[in-house]
Amino acid sequence: MLIGGLHAGRISLSSLRLDHTGGNFAEDALERLREYGIFYCPSWLEEPVLESVRQEFELAFSEVRNTDPAQLTDEGKVPVSRYGRTRTGAQLRFDNDAEFVNRLPISRAIFSQDWMADLAGSYLGIPCTLNRHIILTDDFDPDQEIIPHHFDEMNALKFYVCLDDIDRENGPFQAIPGTTEPTSRLRVNEWLRHEKFDDVRQRVFEQHNEEVIHALYGQFKATLRSRELTFQVPAGSLLVFDTDTVHRAGLLSPGRRRRIIRASSYRGIWP
Numbered sequence: 001m002l003i004g005g006l007h008a009g010r011i012s013l014s015s016l017r018l019d020h021t022g023g024n025f026a027e028d029a030l031e032r033l034r035e036y037g038i039f040y041c042p043s044w045l046e047e048p049v050l051e052s053v054r055q056e057f058e059l060a061f062s063e064v065r066n067t068d069p070a071q072l073t074d075e076g077k078v079p080v081s082r083y084g085r086t087r088t089g090a091q092l093r094f095d096n097d098a099e100f101v102n103r104l105p106i107s108r109a110i111f112s113q114d115w116m117a118d119l120a121g122s123y124l125g126i127p128c129t130l131n132r133h134i135i136l137t138d139d140f141d142p143d144q145e146i147i148p149h150h151f152d153e154m155n156a157l158k159f160y161v162c163l164d165d166i167d168r169e170n171g172p173f174q175a176i177p178g179t180t181e182p183t184s185r186l187r188v189n190e191w192l193r194h195e196k197f198d199d200v201r202q203r204v205f206e207q208h209n210e211e212v213i214h215a216l217y218g219q220f221k222a223t224l225r226s227r228e229l230t231f232q233v234p235a236g237s238l239l240v241f242d243t244d245t246v247h248r249a250g251l252l253s254p255g256r257r258r259r260i261i262r263a264s265s266y267r268g269i270w271p
């Protein structure tokens with residue numbers, strides 16, 4: 001006898017939506033991260049700041065456009081380099097250093113706010129390293145999926161800002177809330193087995209079988225996937241998530257574009 005239906009325990013999008021100007025924001029943000037691994041703030045950046053960030057983004061890409069981007073690795077992973085190809089576009093990666101300050105001063109200010117430091121410290125523990133890496137992503141080559149369900153090899157707390165309106169057809173961020181803790185165990189196990197970045201099997205549904213998924217998550221793949229949420233959000237929206245929360249970026253239709261800036265914070269002192 002089955003007790004409870006397919007939707008039992010499913011999380012709603014509205015329960016993850018927070019107003020960053022609200023009085024209980026700090027407490028609510030921490031609670032959502034601990035419980036679900038993710039929350040979001042619609043229209044977190046507004047004009048004219050949002051337009052200024054877009055201009056920094058465009059300028060940064062224009063400065064490297066005549067250089068050759070690094071290509072995907074043999075395992076299909078995005079290269080760790082300044083300017084690289086992805087399957088559906090290109091990315092620019094910065095360290096949070098003097099060069100980043102000089103070239104993207106507004107973005108730097110946006111990713112250095114006190115509340116982010118407080119949240120990172122509370123969630124990751126102290127010491128931690130706030131927004132150590134900042135990645136600008138421009139997706140424009142259509143595909144059924146920008147990146148499939150995965151966890152990031154190096155666990156991070158990510159602050160992810162959308163520079164375009166996001167709908168179902170320009171690579172919406174999609175996540176399965178509440179999967180953070182079991183995915184963490186999968187990630188650590190992968191590192192213990194393989195010890196190499198490129199060998200970590202990060203594609204949760206493609207690279208792990210039904211039995212492993214059920215052992216970890218208490219659900220088979222179809223049920224787990226049915227709990228996915230799609231974040232269709234206006235430009236300027238902020239998503240904050242633990243990268244152990246199973247996530248992906250979805251369909252990119254022909255003629256569509258998706259620009260994102262995301263920053264990664266880590267446990268401990270990241271040199």
Ligand SMILES: [Fe+2]
Nearest residue numbers: 151152243247
């Ligand atoms: Fe990711």
